Amino acid sequence: MCAEEKIELISQLQIHPMYVFRWEEQEQAYLLLYPEGIVKLNNSAGHILKYCDGVRCVSEVIHELEREFDQQGLDKDVVKFMEVAHAKGWIRFKT
Helix, strand or coil, rough: HHHHCCCCCCCCECCCCCCEEECCCCCCCEEEEEECEEEEEEHHHHHHHHHHEEEEECCCCCCCHHHHHHCCCCHHHHHHHHHHHHHCCCEECCC
16 A cells, blocks of 8 residues: 555545445355455455445544444554455545
8 A cells, every 4th residue: 555545534435346345145244246256254344345435434434333333443443454455455545
């Protein structure tokens, strides 16, 4: 990740268009589909990525998750996951 691509609370992130993100009822999991395969996401990862819509900023994603799960202090964990997801190419900065 370049210095200018550091994930900040004001950053807006979206699923990279190479991936299709969806809930798979049969698997009871969120998936990332791409031409070479599939990534089955754990529950936390799926819930974070569902809010990476290019509209919400990172702080709004965190707020949504804290409200959804009635938990506070998720900011560091959410940003850390987003850094990993960005490094893997799953998400990108809104263009």
